[in-house]
Amino acid sequence: MRSSSAPLPETSPAPAGGTRGAGREVARARPLLGTFVEIRAAGGPRDRLLEAIDQAFEAVARVHRLMNAHDGSSELRRLEHAPLDEPIAVDPWTWAVLAEARRLFEASGGLFDPAAAVPVSGRAQGSAGSLDDLVLEPDHRVRLGRRLRLDLSGIAKGFAVDRAVEVLAARGLDDVVVNAGGDLRLGCARGETIFVRHPTDSGRGALRLELAPGAALASSSPVFHRRDRPRRRLHLVDPRGRRAVDHGQGATVIASRCDLADALTKVVLLDPLAGARLAAAEGAAAFLLDPSGSVRLLEPAPMKAVP
Amino acid sequence: MTRWYHPHPLISAALVIVGPVSAEAAVYLSVGDAQQAIFPGESFERLEVELSEAQAAAVRKASGMRVRERELHLWRASGGGFFFVDRVLGKHEFITYALGVDASGRVKGVEILEYRESYGHEIRNEAWRRQFKGKDSEAPLTLDQDIRNISGATLSCRHVTDGVKRLLDTHAILFGPPA
Numbered sequence: 001m002r003s004s005s006a007p008l009p010e011t012s013p014a015p016a017g018g019t020r021g022a023g024r025e026v027a028r029a030r031p032l033l034g035t036f037v038e039i040r041a042a043g044g045p046r047d048r049l050l051e052a053i054d055q056a057f058e059a060v061a062r063v064h065r066l067m068n069a070h071d072g073s074s075e076l077r078r079l080e081h082a083p084l085d086e087p088i089a090v091d092p093w094t095w096a097v098l099a100e101a102r103r104l105f106e107a108s109g110g111l112f113d114p115a116a117a118v119p120v121s122g123r124a125q126g127s128a129g130s131l132d133d134l135v136l137e138p139d140h141r142v143r144l145g146r147r148l149r150l151d152l153s154g155i156a157k158g159f160a161v162d163r164a165v166e167v168l169a170a171r172g173l174d175d176v177v178v179n180a181g182g183d184l185r186l187g188c189a190r191g192e193t194i195f196v197r198h199p200t201d202s203g204r205g206a207l208r209l210e211l212a213p214g215a216a217l218a219s220s221s222p223v224f225h226r227r228d229r230p231r232r233r234l235h236l237v238d239p240r241g242r243r244a245v246d247h248g249q250g251a252t253v254i255a256s257r258c259d260l261a262d263a264l265t266k267v268v269l270l271d272p273l274a275g276a277r278l279a280a281a282e283g284a285a286a287f288l289l290d291p292s293g294s295v296r297l298l299e300p301a302p303m304k305a306v307p
Numbered sequence: 308m309t310r311w312y313h314p315h316p317l318i319s320a321a322l323v324i325v326g327p328v329s330a331e332a333a334v335y336l337s338v339g340d341a342q343q344a345i346f347p348g349e350s351f352e353r354l355e356v357e358l359s360e361a362q363a364a365a366v367r368k369a370s371g372m373r374v375r376e377r378e379l380h381l382w383r384a385s386g387g388g389f390f391f392v393d394r395v396l397g398k399h400e401f402i403t404y405a406l407g408v409d410a411s412g413r414v415k416g417v418e419i420l421e422y423r424e425s426y427g428h429e430i431r432n433e434a435w436r437r438q439f440k441g442k443d444s445e446a447p448l449t450l451d452q453d454i455r456n457i458s459g460a461t462l463s464c465r466h467v468t469d470g471v472k473r474l475l476d477t478h479a480i481l482f483g484p485p486a
Contacts, residue, residue, distance in 0.1 A: 197459030
């Protein structure tokens with residue numbers, strides 16, 4: 001427990017990057033996964049840090065190539081045309097993401113469903129299937145029970161962040177941050193201050209968190225407005241009614257892995273109580289941000305005593 | 308203002324905040340660092356190239372994108388590749404990035420050099436241009452302020468991927484289509 005940490009001064013600015021620990025920090029960013037992926041590392045000679053960050057980006061790029069829902073040549077999109085009811089070999093990383101997605105699909109009672117299809121104009125598009133129609137088989141093979149339009153964007157970005165942190169850790173680098181457009185994870189030797197934007201006004205802040213070393217955080221808001229040019233952006237489908245979610249709430253989840261944090265934000269947005277229960281079961285903490293600016297830490301409801 | 312210490316092993320403290328988040332700004336690599344990151348060990352020769360009206364029109368036609376600046380920031384790498392530095396202006400973001408194109412005309416690497424949310428702040432053209440003059444190319448880019456970790460409202464990298472396409476079309480018009 002870290003509840004005894006020193007109090008936060010309420011007016012202090014965020015810590016600036018630059019120098020950390022023994023040496024200077026190296027920061028790089030590349031356009032990947034539809035956003036900017038930033039990797040920062042300290043604690044080694046500059047050349048070594050640059051090379052390790054290169055390798056970490058390669059892991060992110062691999063996830064991008066395999067699981068990009070918008071690129072017809074990605075393995076994920078090719079699965080749409082694969083034969084039904086027979087085992088199909090996929091990349092071990094694709095298999096790992098699908099397996100975790102399937103586990104969370106079941107644990108959330110179907111709320112987390114990357115097969116609920118992609119919203120284009122507020123109405124769900126594509127198949128009426130669910131992840132129930134995807135069976136994980138041994139040796140990195142999957143079996144499709146029906147045609148599915150899979151969108152792993154609610155979990156693959158977090159998975160990519162986790163793989164990048166692993167690559168850096170394998171090279172002895174733990175004073176690191178990998179941040180894919182706000183879905184991020186810290187190396188096990190670094191704590192950081194994180195600002196979470198207001199769910200519908202990206203010019204405002206809503207929450208400031210001091211993350212413990214090794215923590216992962218993801219945020220999600222289905223509707224978002226720029227301060228001076230309001231624009232609705234919908235990206236979450238409720239599998240129960242197959243409608244895009246358009247309430248103005250935001251969810252932020254802190255977990256031990258970024259894929260888990262990423263996926264849990266979707267469950268929290270769809271059903272805060274179910275999301276709180278699942279987050280607690282997974283050792284995660286979930287915050288719900290309201291358009292009014294209020295922030296709630298979600299606690300699972302107490303269990304009723306069984307007579 | 309709500310503040311509480313969260314009894315969770317992954318969170319040291321949490322604080323509800325109101326009011327604006329300052330503009331986000333981050334500086335990543337200098338021009339020289341990005342050259343070595345994309346073309347390790349190679350040397351670079353600066354090329355003074357300004358697109359003619361006709362060439363700019365051809366790039367616009369091929370890429371479908373406006374050519375904001377006809378003067379290019381372009382280097383030839385000793386291995387036969389080319390290195391561009393360019394910037395894109397999204398709705399609020401002002402992003403300087405580097406593109407390496409290998410000798411066969413294909414993307415070798417893309418690196419973000421500087422990211423800045425402008426929100427209408429003055430874009431300092433002169434400072435931006437100055438860094439390309441002579442020895443200044445190794446100097447770090449300017450940095451105003453620094454809020455490093457912002458979550459929520461994921462930013463799209465579409466303006467950069469559009470910019471990369473425009474530079475690849477520029478490359479093809481100057482040096483021929485990919486082999």
